[in-house]
Amino acid sequence: MEHATEQRGDERSSGRAKLEWVHDRMPLLARLRDRYRAEKPFSGQRLSMSLHLEAKTAALAELLADGGAVVSITSSNPLSAQDDVAAALSERGVEVHARRGLDDVEFDRLQHRVLDIEPTLILDDGGELLSRLVTSRKSLAGGVRGGAEETTTGVTRIRALARDGRLPFAMIAVNDAAMKHLFDNRYGTGQSTWEGIMRACNTTVAGAQVVVAGYGYCGRGVAERARGLGAQVIVTEVDAVRANEAVMDGNRVMPMRDAVRTADFVVTTTGCRDVVRAEHLRLMKDGVVLANAGHFNVEVDVAWLEAQAVRRRPGRTPDVVGYTLADGRTRWVVAEGRLVNLAAGDGHPVEIMDMTFALQALSLEGLAKAVRPPGLYPVDGDIDRWVAQARLEAIGVAIDHLNRAQMRYLNSWDIA
Ligand SMILES: NC(=O)c1ccc[n+]([C@@H]2O[C@H](COP(=O)([O-])OP(=O)(O)OC[C@H]3O[C@@H](n4cnc5c(N)ncnc54)[C@H](O)[C@@H]3O)[C@@H](O)[C@H]2O)c1
Numbered sequence: 001m002e003h004a005t006e007q008r009g010d011e012r013s014s015g016r017a018k019l020e021w022v023h024d025r026m027p028l029l030a031r032l033r034d035r036y037r038a039e040k041p042f043s044g045q046r047l048s049m050s051l052h053l054e055a056k057t058a059a060l061a062e063l064l065a066d067g068g069a070v071v072s073i074t075s076s077n078p079l080s081a082q083d084d085v086a087a088a089l090s091e092r093g094v095e096v097h098a099r100r101g102l103d104d105v106e107f108d109r110l111q112h113r114v115l116d117i118e119p120t121l122i123l124d125d126g127g128e129l130l131s132r133l134v135t136s137r138k139s140l141a142g143g144v145r146g147g148a149e150e151t152t153t154g155v156t157r158i159r160a161l162a163r164d165g166r167l168p169f170a171m172i173a174v175n176d177a178a179m180k181h182l183f184d185n186r187y188g189t190g191q192s193t194w195e196g197i198m199r200a201c202n203t204t205v206a207g208a209q210v211v212v213a214g215y216g217y218c219g220r221g222v223a224e225r226a227r228g229l230g231a232q233v234i235v236t237e238v239d240a241v242r243a244n245e246a247v248m249d250g251n252r253v254m255p256m257r258d259a260v261r262t263a264d265f266v267v268t269t270t271g272c273r274d275v276v277r278a279e280h281l282r283l284m285k286d287g288v289v290l291a292n293a294g295h296f297n298v299e300v301d302v303a304w305l306e307a308q309a310v311r312r313r314p315g316r317t318p319d320v321v322g323y324t325l326a327d328g329r330t331r332w333v334v335a336e337g338r339l340v341n342l343a344a345g346d347g348h349p350v351e352i353m354d355m356t357f358a359l360q361a362l363s364l365e366g367l368a369k370a371v372r373p374p375g376l377y378p379v380d381g382d383i384d385r386w387v388a389q390a391r392l393e394a395i396g397v398a399i400d401h402l403n404r405a406q407m408r409y410l411n412s413w414d415i416a
Contacts, residue, residue: 008087015088018055019062025350026056027394028358028387029063036067041365043068048119050111050128051150052080052342053098056353058089063361065093069121069368072114076125076150078102079335079343115140121364122147124171126295127157134166146170146367148360152185152216153271153295155376162376170372172363174356177379179387181217184356188348189341190221193267193293194229196345200319200334201289203264206230211263213256214270215239215246218293222267223251234259236275256280260288267340268292268299276300278308286329289320291340300337319344354394358387 023030036042047064051057053075065071072095075081081098090096097113099106111128115137122129124147133141146169149155155173174180194205210231212223223233227250235246236256243253260266260280264287268275271294278301292299305323306312313322315332322330335343347353362383392399402410 011084012087012091015055015058015082015084015086016091018082018085019058019088022055022059022350022353026059026354026357028354028390029059029361031390032358032361033063033066036063036361040068042121042368045120045145045368046070046117047072047121047123047364048114048117048129049073049123050076050114051123051125052076052339052347053086053089053096054080054082054342054347055085056347056350056357058085058094060353060357060360061089061094062092063357064123064364067361067365070117071095072097072117072119074098074110074114075100076128077339077342078104078107079338080347082346112137118143120145121367123150123360123364124148124154125150127154130154130158130161130171134161134168141168144169145371146172148172148174148363148367150356150360151175151295152181152218156271158376162374167374167376169374170367170377171375172367172377172379174359174363174379177359177384177387179355179384179391180359180379184348184352185217186221186224188221188352188356189218189269189293190225192341192345192348193218193222193269193291194225196319196340196343197265197267197289197291197334200315200317200340200344201332202316203289205265208232208264209234209262211236211256211259211266212251213266213268213275213299214272214294215242215251216269216271218269220245220249222269222293223249226265226267227251231265234263238272257283260284263288265289265291266300269294270299271295273298274301278304281305281331282325282327284329284331287332289332289334290337291334291344292337293340295339297336297338300333302333302337305331305333317344355387355391358390359383362386 047069075098081100086096086098097110155175158171161167208231210226211234213236215235233251235251235253237243309323311324322332324330
């Protein structure tokens, strides 16, 4: 008992240290905190959050609570919650329902727990809360003014829901803001995906053959960082424009069945399902490392490996497992094929999440101030510009400004 109490104490102090670390490195949230503490724009609002619960997310939850919201949070992936951060956050006026390593039933139960506060606002990642609010928790949807969605896959789902006429309230596509996907998806996923893989495997990327599936914002970042680490990169795509871009960026492009034969690493970033299937897994060489950076664990067919393996081998950390097939070759899977940068790493670098979470906070503030009809909305241009300018100020970068003649010139059809 004494031991358990001591462990919880250690956990809390490690979580507090992580929170202090991010507070020092999130200048945009610090600016908002000063204003929110004075103005309390979320007073009277109940906010349910489903977002990877690590330190940067905890800083956002604290900020929104500082702004007057009642906040209840869970993690948006069964493996992404950090227990020490959860313990530290629950000391700071936020209701926390999260633990690392949940099974599907427990994960679902905690998504429901955060909805029990009967939210007026939601902050969602991959549509976890929204999908429950339009199905099993329909009765709560009428009380929700709106919400904000963090990732590409979630926005895709909201769009489908709106198309079917079933979106019950306003949702803001934070993912689609310029200051989000250009930096978070690209540079954030690029860096943190490799951090997760290297932490789990501790193998060399230089000189290795890396296959990146999908050349969207995340895929570009993952491929760019792999090239920077000295890898030879092969991209797979289903979109001809993106495939051309991958070629011109210096990658080789080919179908997955050709790409996987010599691969040392295969990283999926498509947001699509069944990207690495049995027909590909059969062809892979001994020692290949498979990881997924897309939102859901549907890109690599880990279930097929589980079923076919003649031997399941523990890796150097619990985050990597080997599947030896009857051909004697082992395929190593990082983090069960779940979002590798959060399940086997700490997620995106802190300065990037400062920008993303400033967009989240300001978008939610807009919804707290004014109700909008149901629909999918972009982030207001003013918010994107505020974040861009505030980030430049934080890093001490100045830019030029248009003078009157230049503005007239750029707004005129008569360029003579
Ligand atoms: N790991 C993270 O922290 C993180 C961060 C942001 C987004 N995401 C997730 O990553 C995924 C990708 O996001 P994005 O912003 O790059 O999306 P995107 O739409 O910009 O890119 C996806 C790319 O994959 C390609 N693609 C689709 N199906 C394919 C298939 N079967 N084979 C090969 N290519 C295919 C598409 O043509 C597109 O170019 C989404 O699930 C998103 O939610 C993860």
